Amino acid sequence: xxxxxxxxxxxxxxxxxxxxxxxxxxxxxxxxxxxxxxxxxxxxxxxxxxxxxxxxxxxxxxxxxxxxxxxxxxxxxxxxxxxxxxxxxxxxxxxxxxxxxxxxxxxxxxxxxxxxxxxxxxxxxxxxxxxxxxxxxxxxxxxxxxxxxxxxxxxxxxxxxxxxxxxxxxxxxxxxxxxxxxxxxxxxxxxxxxxxxxxxxxxxxxxxxxxxxxxxxxxxxxxxxxxxxxxxxxxxxxxxxxxxxxxxxxxxxxxxxxxxxxxxxxxxxxxxxxxxxxxxxxxx
Numbered sequence: 001x002x003x004x005x006x007x008x009x010x011x012x013x014x015x016x017x018x019x020x021x022x023x024x025x026x027x028x029x030x031x032x033x034x035x036x037x038x039x040x041x042x043x044x045x046x047x048x049x050x051x052x053x054x055x056x057x058x059x060x061x062x063x064x065x066x067x068x069x070x071x072x073x074x075x076x077x078x079x080x081x082x083x084x085x086x087x088x089x090x091x092x093x094x095x096x097x098x099x100x101x102x103x104x105x106x107x108x109x110x111x112x113x114x115x116x117x118x119x120x121x122x123x124x125x126x127x128x129x130x131x132x133x134x135x136x137x138x139x140x141x142x143x144x145x146x147x148x149x150x151x152x153x154x155x156x157x158x159x160x161x162x163x164x165x166x167x168x169x170x171x172x173x174x175x176x177x178x179x180x181x182x183x184x185x186x187x188x189x190x191x192x193x194x195x196x197x198x199x200x201x202x203x204x205x206x207x208x209x210x211x212x213x214x215x216x217x218x219x220x221x222x223x224x225x226x227x228x229x230x231x232x233x234x235x236x237x238x239x240x241x242x243x244x245x246x247x248x249x250x251x252x253x254x255x256x257x258x259x260x261x262x263x264x265x266x267x268x269x270x271x272x273x274x275x276x277x278x279x280x281x282x283x284x
Contacts, residue, residue, distance in 0.1 A: 022168040026086050031098065037090030042077030042274055045109035049079050049093060050102045052261030052269075054155070054215035054225065055119040059103045060273070061256030062126050062133070062211050067276070068252040071130045073109060078259045078273040120152040123208040133208045140202055147201040147209035150190075155216055157183045158225075167226040181232070184220065188237050191217055195239035199246075210247060215257075218244040224264075255279055 018024035041047055046063070050056040066074035081087040081102050088100040097104040097117035105116040105125075116125045127134035135141045162180035165173060191213070194201060201209040216225070221237060221244055223229035234241070247253055258270040258279070270278055 023084070024170075026084065026089075031100065033091040033094040034086065034089040035091065037087075037092060039090070039092040039096075040077075040079055041108075042079075044075040044077050044274075045073055045107065046076035047079070047106040047108060048076050049081050049096065049104045049106075050260050051081050051083055052257070052259065052263075053083075053102065054159070054219055055101075056103045056260055057215040057257055058119045058212050059105065059122050059126075060259035061215070061253050062123055062208065064252035064256040064259075065211070065250075066126065066130050066132055069130075069132055071132065074126070074130060076273070080260050080262070080271050082262070118152075120148055120212060123148065123212055127208050133206065133211065135202065135205055135207065140205065144202040144207045144209045147194075148212050151209065151212040151216065154187050157187070158216055158220065162228075163226050166228060166231070185232060188217065188220070188232070188240060191243075192237045192239045195243045200243070206247075210243075214244065214247045214253070218247065222248075 015029045018027065039047075039049060048059060048063070050059060052060075060078060063074050063076050081093065081104075083102065087093065088097075088102060093104060094100055096106055096115045099117065101117070103117075103119055103122060105122050107114040107116065107125075107129075116122045124134070126132075135144055157180060161176070162184045165176040165180060169176075191201075198204070200206050201213060217240065219225035220232060221229055221234040221240060223234070258268050259273045260271065261269045262271060263269075272278075
């Protein structure tokens with residue numbers, strides 16, 4: 001049986017037009033800056049250019065956790081990068097992250113400012129810089145890194161795979177939705193089995209592995225991401241739900257989830273963060 005919608009790829013693919021979907025207006029098959037634009041710089045050592053997506057939330061949670069531990073050097077300015085407007089293609093942003101993705105961090109506390117891009121790299125950089133949320137013993141540190149890299153490798157299947165076809169594609173297609181739903185549920189089962197025997201991903205200690213995974217898998221189960229909790233059978237993953245609720249109860253996590261957020265309840269949005277007092281106007 002021939003599918004009337006079956007696609008035969010050309011011998012050489014060429015980009016002729018946007019392919020539809022929510023982000024069609026900004027997606028192109030080339031890299032680099034598209035226009036000149038300076039980035040603002042605040043007064044704190046760390047300058048974060050981001051958006052309250054799962055990848056962005058990883059970093060704001062980490063920074064708020066570091067501040068909660070008393071690391072004053074983790075003070076930061078969080079500037080909003082609106083990706084649907086193409087802010088990530090401005091010249092200054094591309095100098096920090098040539099991949100034009102949020103989050104991007106500039107550490108100005110060093111003699112020569114250090115750029116850090118990719119959320120996992122930023123978490124590891126901050127953990128090593130402040131000696132926090134990364135165990136020292138080899139076994140537990142390695143387990144932390146195992147789960148950190150597991151999350152980094154898993155996220156594209158959630159966002160670019162499941163999320164795109166379930167929520168953003170110009171029309172619903174059974175094959176890709178089924179394919180990526182299967183993978184997302186497999187990931188949730190991996191987590192559920194791990195968390196059946198451990199309080200956190202690396203064991204008994206809260207680490208950057210949890211900070212990395214929570215904004216993606218936690219948001220899926222709570223229905224914050226793609227509104228897909230019921231579709232994914234979130235109630236089935238009791239151990240993951242326990243882990244999510246434990247992390248969500250942390251005050252630093254509540255603050256971190258607010259930073260650079262532009263959707264949802266206005267009382268939980270802090271579009272930019274330049275001082276701890278910025279949270280005072282919000283209900284925490």
